[in-house]
Amino acid sequence: MMTNPGNRLTQGQFSFLPDLTDAQITAQIKYALKQGWAIGIEYTDDPHPRNTYWEMFGMPMFDLKDPAGILMEINNCRKTFPNHYVRVTAFDSSQGWETPRMSYIVNRPKKEPGFGLVRQEVDGRQVRYTIHSYATDSPESERY
Amino acid sequence: MSMGEESQPAGPKDLSDDTRVDLEAEFNDSHVKEVLDTLDRELIGLRPVKTRIREIAALLLVDRLRRRYALTAGAPTLHMSFTGNPGTGKTTVALRMAEILHRLGYVREGHLIAVTRDDLVGQYIGHTAPKTKEVIKKAMGGVLFVDEAYYLYKPENERDYGQESIEILLQIMENNRDDLVVILAGYKDKMERFFASNPGMRSRIAHHVDFPDYSALELMAIAKLMLAEQNYGFSPAGEKAFADYIPLRMKLGHFANARSIRNALDRARLRQANRLFAGKHRSLTKRDLMTIEAEDVLASRVFGEGVPDTDPAH
Numbered sequence A: 001m002m003t004n005p006g007n008r009l010t011q012g013q014f015s016f017l018p019d020l021t022d023a024q025i026t027a028q029i030k031y032a033l034k035q036g037w038a039i040g041i042e043y044t045d046d047p048h049p050r051n052t053y054w055e056m057f058g059m060p061m062f063d064l065k066d067p068a069g070i071l072m073e074i075n076n077c078r079k080t081f082p083n084h085y086v087r088v089t090a091f092d093s094s095q096g097w098e099t100p101r102m103s104y105i106v107n108r109p110k111k112e113p114g115f116g117l118v119r120q121e122v123d124g125r126q127v128r129y130t131i132h133s134y135a136t137d138s139p140e141s142e143r144y
Numbered sequence B: 001m002s003m004g005e006e007s008q009p010a011g012p013k014d015l016s017d018d019t020r021v022d023l024e025a026e027f028n029d030s031h032v033k034e035v036l037d038t039l040d041r042e043l044i045g046l047r048p049v050k051t052r053i054r055e056i057a058a059l060l061l062v063d064r065l066r067r068r069y070a071l072t073a074g075a076p077t078l079h080m081s082f083t084g085n086p087g088t089g090k091t092t093v094a095l096r097m098a099e100i101l102h103r104l105g106y107v108r109e110g111h112l113i114a115v116t117r118d119d120l121v122g123q124y125i126g127h128t129a130p131k132t133k134e135v136i137k138k139a140m141g142g143v144l145f146v147d148e149a150y151y152l153y154k155p156e157n158e159r160d161y162g163q164e165s166i167e168i169l170l171q172i173m174e175n176n177r178d179d180l181v182v183i184l185a186g187y188k189d190k191m192e193r194f195f196a197s198n199p200g201m202r203s204r205i206a207h208h209v210d211f212p213d214y215s216a217l218e219l220m221a222i223a224k225l226m227l228a229e230q231n232y233g234f235s236p237a238g239e240k241a242f243a244d245y246i247p248l249r250m251k252l253g254h255f256a257n258a259r260s261i262r263n264a265l266d267r268a269r270l271r272q273a274n275r276l277f278a279g280k281h282r283s284l285t286k287r288d289l290m291t292i293e294a295e296d297v298l299a300s301r302v303f304g305e306g307v308p309d310t311d312p313a314h
């Protein structure tokens, strides 16, 4: 049974929707800026869901008033890594939160091979299951 | 889009050439008048500057209308240069300009980021571009005010990183015209030399505004305004003493127009406090607390030694 046609990565907000347009991304950033959250841009070519820490593209951006500067950086990141996953993260530094409050993908590879299910037989005919990203079979920089 | 949604639905493009256009209503709608009135009220003198700001506001208002009838396309160039001596009100006017641009819909947020060379130029290779871009990102949606812009350009050192910053600014000023407005400020002669050696910069500046020095009378009016803002006032003798102080101070070095006046008043307030404190057995009235007397002004070194006061203790 095909549960995820096209193997689109579904992580973070909006990931079951069609890709966000730049106007929609701008509106989301505007919301985050209004809340006073710092915005970071991150990229990776290892989309395993347990790979929490992606690489940062530049420093997180504090104290901005307008989304245009962030969209500019997103486009720089897309230009540098056209075939990587790129996400935008909004971090809330206020006490009690101190955590990302938003996170969504703004760029994905043209072809996403998806994940395979790996079965490992262990003692007593027990089976352990895990998932494996096909892309990470190739070395870094050749993945997508 | 710098114009926001409000300009979209208002006018079908195929209206006849005789359609009536209500400039008055447009002006009132934009609430620009309040900013211009504040400018008039809060800033003494500066006639030529105020006139130029009004002209620019009128131009933008008409441009906004023309846009509605699809007579203009594309974002107009709004980058400006403010030239004048220190303390002539350049930063203050730039703040108001940001507000005017915001009310007319030419910048989205209307904030002002004021920077100098140190905020834009880095210390080593690879430091400048991120630094300049960081500042630009902060200024987006508003106005980037570069004070003493000519220090970005140091021709005597061909490896100076300032040039890199200039090039990024040039690119942004061209490509992101609806994201931010750049105002370059500084002394007139140095600014002219800067433009002469950076024609790219000159050609991107649409409006040059020159700030004249204040006359002694204007400085007196500024002093009274500053005192009134803080609920102080001169006694008649105090006013006379300050009127004598102004021309003396104007002749000395490091004279910075309205800023020197503000500093002189700060020192007078300090002396007033000391005077009140020294005579503490006397019971004070509210008027005593509000009044700057002649002796508070006359204690300045400008009178005796003919040098500017260095720190407020003197």
Ligand SMILES: Nc1ncnc2c1ncn2[C@@H]1O[C@H](COP(=O)(O)OP(=O)(O)OP(=O)(O)O)[C@@H](O)[C@H]1O
Residues within 6 Å of the ligand: B042, B043, B044, B045, B046, B084, B085, B086, B087, B088, B089, B090, B091, B092, B093, B147, B222, B225, B256, B258, B259, B262
């Ligand atoms: N016309 C004026 N009326 C009242 N106050 C004024 C006027 N011009 C300047 N001031 C006051 O003088 C001070 C200095 O003004 P401002 O910082 O705008 O000068 P500037 O031209 O930017 O100086 P610099 O070139 O040194 O940066 C401010 O406190 C401002 O409020």
Ligand SMILES: [Mg+2]
Residues within 6 Å of the ligand: B090, B091, B147
């Ligand atoms: Mg200034």
